Amino acid sequence: MNMSLSLPYRLRQVRAYSATSQDIAPTLCADAQHRLTEPMAHQFRILPKGDQRHLVAVYQRLLNETDDDDTITAGLIHDVGKACAKCRITLMDRGFHVILSRIAKGPYRAFATRETAPGWCRGLHRLANHAERGALAAEQAGYNDRVIYLIRCHERGGDPSDTQLALLRRIDDEVWRS
Ligand SMILES: [Fe+2]
Numbered sequence: 011m012n013m014s015l016s017l018p019y020r021l022r023q024v025r026a027y028s029a030t031s032q033d034i035a036p037t038l039c040a041d042a043q044h045r046l047t048e049p050m051a052h053q054f055r056i057l058p059k060g061d062q063r064h065l066v067a068v069y070q071r072l073l074n075e076t077d078d079d080d081t082i083t084a085g086l087i088h089d090v091g092k093a094c095a096k097c098r099i100t101l102m103d104r105g106f107h108v109i110l111s112r113i114a115k116g117p118y119r120a121f122a123t124r125e126t127a128p129g130w131c132r133g134l135h136r137l138a139n140h141a142e143r144g145a146l147a148a149e150q151a152g153y154n155d156r157v158i159y160l161i162r163c164h165e166r167g168g169d170p171s172d173t174q175l176a177l178l179r180r181i182d183d184e185v186w187r188s
């Protein structure tokens with residue numbers, strides 16, 4: 011995520027997410043289905059529908075921007091760490107995630123690395139550590155090291171000269187904005 015974007019802008023994105031987040035799952039084309047291993051297809055389908063639609067939109071944009079298969083696959087599943095069968099990510103969680111990741115970076119990262127969180131903030135905890143959880147889910151679901159790396163670093167970290175990682179981040183932001 012491009013942290014140079016303003017906080018009000020980010021909060022407007024959250025509001026836009028809620029406005030478009032009706033219960034409509036996206037249709038996956040044959041190519042997208044082919045990129046989901048069986049365990050990953052399960053993870054994908056337990057994501058909130060709005061997140062599923064975001065991932066499909068990022069995937070479709072990447073198809074037009076790169077021939078790099080790993081980046082396209084990572085685009086399709088980069089937020090899969092938000093999938094949670096036992097917790098619900100609320101709109102308030104999404105708003106707090108935006109605010110805390112900007113104004114309390116260090117403590118918020120420490121919160122993200124906690125193994126568990128109390129029930130009342132489980133949704134926020136899931137958002138805080140979704141990149142790492144997504145990377146672990148991809149590892150368990152049989153994806154290669156490059157896809158796992160792109161997922162792990164899609165919001166921060168990684169090699170600054172990695173053009174494919176930069177592309178994934180740019181498209182992720184642009185889809186949020188659209
Ligand atoms: Fe993300």
Ligand SMILES: [Fe+2]
Pocket residue numbers: 064088089182
């Ligand atoms: Fe995303």
